[in-house]
Amino acid sequence: MPVIAVLAPDGVPGQQLTAPGLVFGTACREYRDVVYEVRLCAAPGLRATGAPAPLAISTPFGLDGLADADTVLVPASGSHRDEPPTGVLAALRAAADRGSRIAAVGTGTFTLAATGLLDGRRATTGRRYIEELARLHPRIDVDPLGTVVEDGPFLTAAGVFGGIDVCLRLLGRDHGPRVADGTSRELLAPLHLHADSVQRTIGREIAESTGLEPTLRWMETRLHLPLTLPDIATHAQTSTSSVTRRFRARTGLSPLQYLLRVRLQEAQRLLRETGTPVEAVAARTGFTSPAALRHHFRALTGTTPRAYRRTQLASGGTRRAPEPPHPA
Template sequence: MGTLALAVTDGMLHFELSLAYEVFGADLSGVADPWYNLTVCGPGAVQVDRFRLEPDCGLDQLQRADTVIVPGWADVDEDPPADLVDAVRAAHEAGARVASLCTGAFVLAAAGLLDGRRATTHWAHTEVLAARYPRVEVDPDVLYVDNGSVLTSAGKAAAMDLCLHLVRLDHGSAIANTVARRLVVPPHRAGGQAQFVTAPVPAQDNHPLTELFPWVIERLDHPLTVEDLARKARMSSRNLGRHFRAATGTTPLQWLLTQRIRRAQELLEATDDSVDAIAAATGMGTATTLRRHFNRTVGVPPDTYRRTFRSRSRHGPNYSRQHQRH
């Protein structure tokens, strides 16, 4: 199994650090075996908010990791420590996948990893990031950005979204959903979803959409329309759209398409069903329709996605990188 390293130094935000440790450092061998081999790397004992942390090893060991995660950086008005920046840059040059959580993007930007790339950070600091690093294409309106070997997330809850996205890339949707259920968080929010969402999921049992969401999930093989959803929710289509936007940050049709794509990913990973059968099971109708939406949303055709996942399942999530090294 590949190694995952947390890069820490004085001034890191404890929430994002703890969140990443909970996802990747907990013993989840009962969920997926092998799980991640987590190492905390730092320049020595570091102060994280009011807590003192003893890393497992020095920052130079980041170069040995397959994935490096940089948690949030507290003081964005100051340049991040040079030793941290140099170590993160060296790790990426050695072939590591590097991801930042929240304002950890400032470390990646200082290392030059975001030059010419689209990136995000907490919405309150996007203007500062863009002004200080003009070669970075800062997107203030998304939860996270995946550039392949370099990933960035917005703040707090969006950091969890990116961590689950990494699990999904490495282990597939079914495992990521299991981890999300364990953590009692939404299993998947697309990276392009807006950062500012009043209520990502209905918080009250009497929310107008509480019964609608599971009803839809159970009927993804049906050709549902906005009118069908509005009828089930006992409201007009206009009111439905307003409630959906407040609860999910997107439209009913876009949310429905996301659920269909998620289901298709699970079926591609876990079954040998044909693309035609999966198209029917997800309410896409035809393989052509599924391929078009899947390719546009996921970035690869369904057949390629299935082959990639099967390869990861056989060799482990970091097989491609390790194979290239040798």
């Protein structure tokens, strides 16, 4: 039985501590052939979850619980700027040496980075810590998008959804997109790999509540244009700092990050539902080149546009004739 070990530091956000059990437990319940053991393992000094509603906790495992784990999850901590507790870095290095996958969520990336295992690799963290991670660990290729980044056996993510996105990515690697997608839908959490109209509908509802609906519609009809932050702020009739705060408060993303996400969703739709060549898909969705589309598409989904199209066709997706060129 595959073992998922969740390393819990003091001050861990409660949602990041429960997300693995939620995702893998749901998958085990819904699919007979999916079996996991999820362990909560206390890092030295664990006392309680983080604010705003801290809960005193204890776990059945300590660092010893990582010894035979197939996957180790490193959530955020309440003090990511401090040295990790004694034994944590050695335990993570030992897990990597055994061939375990290691995933870090939010500021948990700082703990994983302190091992040196991410040197020379791509990684990300929560958006407010991106610059700090790059400054403290210059040998890491820090991805500013805050989406799930997978490089070899290591996964990192911003943790906007409490680590659910990372767990779904791991589930998809183990049991395929059908199981991951089904689990995602059961949880009512849109899966990055197969983002569809559910995520766009949620985005519209969020935007509408803050008066951003007209701007969101405007952006969606101009994906092929080189939109800038000042362009978006001008349409929203506010300053760049104000529109950025409004987007982040409601979506967890900056306007340009949100724009990138919508562009990739549209690229997925074109690849899934039409025969539009990849080069034309890149132009239709605002990417400067097919290479730029491939880079961001892989960062978000873990695969290439052409591989994504093949997978969709193999799973019964429809493919129509190329769509007409988008108006200038």
